Amino acid sequence: MNAYTWLTPFPPRLPIGDAFEAFNRWLKSNFAPVFDVIGDTISWLVNLLSSFLTEPQAAQLTFIAAGIIAAALVRPHRLPTLITTGVVLALYIGQWLFGLGNLIVNQLPAPLFLWAMGLFGQDYVDANLVIALGFLIALVVIAAVKQTALRRAAVVGGGWLAVILLGWLAFPAVPDLIADSTAMLMVLLLSALALVVAGWKLSLFSVIALTVIVGIGQWENAMSTLSLVLVASLIAVVIAIPIGILAAYNAVVSRIVKPVLDLMQTMPAFVYLIPAIFFFSLGAVPGVVATVIFAMPPGVRLTELGIRQIDKELVEAGEAFGAPTGKILTGIQLPLALSTIMAGVNQVIMLGLSMVVIAGMVGAGGLGSQVYQGISRNDGALGFEGGIAVVILAVFLDRLTAAITSNSPQARAERSAAS
Structure with missing residues (x-):
């Protein structure tokens, strides 16, 4: 085929779309496991975040509170903070793979956890909550001993306790006044974030605007x-x-x-x-x-x-x-x-x-x-x-x-x- 035959009729048909589709098929046939891993990871992240925003768990809130304190301690006291974090992560991995947290909890005296079960309205002891609570307590102790980030530890620890008391004690006690206690708890948490980052004006806007989302049934x-x-x-x-x-x-x-x-x-x-x-x-x-x-x-x-x-x-x-x-x-x-x-x-x-x-x-x-x-x-x-x-x-x-x-x-x- 000479150049004249290829160029007529002008302009010639360029199979760009066909080449793109063929390239996509080649990628999928040769790298399907990679796309599966990417898809599963993205799906897991979205589901994890969505479940937290719609149904926040006590273990998740406790771990976040501990992480905020750890962020303030990691620079001035890197070694104890990293050791504590490493032990906690190892316990989480052990719980995920082998149920190690459940094994440890079962070996400890039951009265240690009876108060937590009543506080969080659970019929069983959540090993993830116990691990997160231990993480939070350990970091507060480090802050107290080292006399570092005491204000943040006090504010975060007090805020965590207030959220727990509000979300698991106060809201269920007034069901006729608060229709969706979980959503309103998250509204308050997001508004508190706005207060810390941007001040009271955005916090007030957040309370009103996010409550509107709850009110129209789109939370x-x-x-x-x-x-x-x-x-x-x-x-x-x-x-x-x-x-x-x-x-x-x-x-x-x-x-x-x-x-x-x-x-x-x-x-x-x-x-x-x-x-x-x-x-x-x-x-x-x-x-x-x-x-x-x-x-x-x-x-x-x-x-x-x-x-x-x-x-x-x-x-x-x-x-x-x-x-x-x-x-x-x-x-x-x-x-x-x-x-x-x-x-x-x-x-x-x-x-x-x-x-x-x-x-x-x-x-x-x-x-x-x-x-x-x-x-x-x-x-x-x-x-x-x-x-x-x-x-x-x-x-x-x-x-x-x-x-x-x-x-x-x-x-x-x-x-x-x-x-």
């Missing part, structure tokens, strides 16, 4: 959507920030990445669902995968931009003092670029929320499914309620991430310099 759907968005945003950020750092350091990588990001941002979002459904079938996983691809570009761009905007004299000063490249990155560039990077994280989350309706179309559930059902059934009430819940989540997450950015050391220093 479980909203928490399912929030779990999808958070998992997708976490994956996108974990991928985007290293790529942005590499692009900031290497001009060749930057030139390669930019057209790819342009393609990712201009490609219609529905197109991402084609390979996602092909590899992961219907459900939450293809929605998360499509959201990651759609939301990742701002994270890469703003990470690169933040590092490139740093004054070169500061980097040269670090090099003059003999600091290695890694130390300059973690000690100078990333802290100074944090506000720009966090702006990228904010955009990643907002773009992730904009994908919820599309994710609902492929069986991901949540508010996207409600909006899609409202459209397909011409049910304006259902679609409007789902849309209102999406807006509330968007405002909450936007203000929360914006507050983290404004409270960064660089932002505080800039405000001090301006004043």
